[in-house]
Amino acid sequence: MKPALDETHYSKVQSWVESANIAESDFPIQNLPFGVFRRRDAVAHARVGVAIGDRILDLNGMQREGLLAEKSVRLAANACASDALNPLMAVGTGPRRALRQRLHAILRLDAAASDRQAAARHLVAQADVEMLLPASVGDYTDFYASIFHATNVGKLFRPDNPLLPNYKYIPIGYHGRASSLVATGTAIRRPCGQTRDGDAEPSDAPKFGPTLALDYELEVGFFVSAGNRLGETIPIGEAEEHIFGICLVNDWSARDIQAWEYQPLGPFLGKSFATSLSPWVVTMEALAPFRTAAFARAEGDPAPLPYLFGESDQEQGGLDLWLEVSLLSVRMRESGIAPLVLGRSNYRDMYWTMAQMLTHHASNGCNLRSGDLLASGTVSGADKTARGCLLELTSRGKDPVLLPTGEQRKFLEDGDEIILRGFCERDGFRRIGLGSCGGAILPASAS
Ligand code: CA
Numbered sequence: 047m048k049p050a051l052d053e054t055h056y057s058k059v060q061s062w063v064e065s066a067n068i069a070e071s072d073f074p075i076q077n078l079p080f081g082v083f084r085r086r087d088a089v090a091h092a093r094v095g096v097a098i099g100d101r102i103l104d105l106n107g108m109q110r111e112g113l114l115a116e117k118s119v120r121l122a123a124n125a126c127a128s129d130a131l132n133p134l135m136a137v138g139t140g141p142r143r144a145l146r147q148r149l150h151a152i153l154r155l156d157a158a159a160s161d162r163q164a165a166a167r168h169l170v171a172q173a174d175v176e177m178l179l180p181a182s183v184g185d186y187t188d189f190y191a192s193i194f195h196a197t198n199v200g201k202l203f204r205p206d207n208p209l210l211p212n213y214k215y216i217p218i219g220y221h222g223r224a225s226s227l228v229a230t231g232t233a234i235r236r237p238c239g240q241t242r243d244g245d246a247e248p249s250d251a252p253k254f255g256p257t258l259a260l261d262y263e264l265e266v267g268f269f270v271s272a273g274n275r276l277g278e279t280i281p282i283g284e285a286e287e288h289i290f291g292i293c294l295v296n297d298w299s300a301r302d303i304q305a306w307e308y309q310p311l312g313p314f315l316g317k318s319f320a321t322s323l324s325p326w327v328v329t330m331e332a333l334a335p336f337r338t339a340a341f342a343r344a345e346g347d348p349a350p351l352p353y354l355f356g357e358s359d360q361e362q363g364g365l366d367l368w369l370e371v372s373l374l375s376v377r378m379r380e381s382g383i384a385p386l387v388l389g390r391s392n393y394r395d396m397y398w399t400m401a402q403m404l405t406h407h408a409s410n411g412c413n414l415r416s417g418d419l420l421a422s423g424t425v426s427g428a429d430k431t432a433r434g435c436l437l438e439l440t441s442r443g444k445d446p447v448l449l450p451t452g453e454q455r456k457f458l459e460d461g462d463e464i465i466l467r468g469f470c471e472r473d474g475f476r477r478i479g480l481g482s483c484g485g486a487i488l489p490a491s492a493s
Contacts, residue, residue, distance in 0.1 A: 065099030072479025177325035239303035256490035257300035264434035285401035363399035
């Protein structure tokens with residue numbers, strides 16, 4: 047069930063934190079995403095906070111001073127006394143919603159003077175902090191939920207048979223690597239690996255060296271809130287109760303390493319060298335106004351099997367979320383040229399809903415735990431402007447992208463920076479954003 051709309055969604059409510067009222071702000075009072083930050087000054091500890099305009103409300107500080115001591119919010123507030131969001135994720139939907147409502151009351155323009163004065167002492171400028179990974183992720187799973195992405199990529203490898211027969215039945219995924227999840231801004235070292243030219247003879251040996259086909263993947267990640275016990279499943283009708291919120295994910299990919307290693311067991315070192323996350327986790331409550339019907343399957347496509355078919359999920363399991371990926375080369379940066387948008391897509395075009403991915407993941411009794419990260423797979427749409435990776439956009443390098451400097455890109459070069467953004471907007475509601483997720487490419491290690 048999607049969360050109900052309440053006063054925290056009213057578009058007319060403004061905050062006494064003035065920067066939150068600017069139309070372009072990703073973080074108005076209607077959003078209130080959670081993250082983990084560390085002040086750049088002194089010996090600072092990681093703290094849990096909520097973004098409001100260009101500030102952060104330090105929830106550790108609020109909690110320690112007893113400013114979130116009411117019975118209804120105590121459980122969630124105490125869970126913020128941590129250096130990761132896992133305890134807050136674990137408290138589940140009810141306490142999280144109560145905390146959101148309390149924070150909304152504290153931050154609104156007509157808040158009680160005592161609340162406002164107290165909270166003002168715990169505001170930190172986002173410019174003065176380093177944003178960390180939002181959670182300690184035990185397990186990370188990456189799906190492949192865009193039928194447009196799956197078809198485009200499939201066509202490059204199997205022109206006559208792009209989509210494999212399982213695609214419309216199973217939310218396809220693989221187990222990713224949690225240890226190499228990195229926060230936004232972390233530089234990405236170009237990986238080395240085994241590759242072999244596509245036109246090599248079967249008897250030719252592969253070579254080992256830096257990837258020549260480094261790519262990004264524009265994805266959305268969602269965090270597990272309360273998990274399930276080993277051996278138990280999560281029915282589709284309850285799946286959303288197990289989701290905390292979403293962030294942006296860049297699943298960096300080395301296409302040449304991937305192409306040589308992926309059969310028969312799937313992605314491995316072509317993916318596991320790094321995955322970047324945006325720092326602010328936008329909760330399912332904040333997303334409530336932007337939920338939409340699940341993707342309308344084409345005539346003749348099979349209905350989801352009963353365990354993946356939920357009435358409520360079909361009606362409102364989708365999400366109207368715009369996503370954008372941009373590239374900034376070193377020469378563009380030096381010339382003062384703005385990042386070039388390479389793709390714009392919408393999450394409502396995903397073939398599988400978040401609930402279906404989560405339910406499928408637990409359908410064999412696999413236990414999901416608070417803070418686990420599930421990512422959607424590359425979000426692509428039907429149009430060429432809506433492609434979420436270079437592999438699709440350049441047709442595996444055949445059709446390079448032209449940058450404003452005259453440079454061309456088949457795949458990423460050293461120094462290139464990739465920036466992901468995401469936002470929701472709908473008439474009658476305040477636009478909310480996911481912030482951004484950035485990373486630049488460092489040269490391969492000399493070895
Ligand atoms: Ca991926």
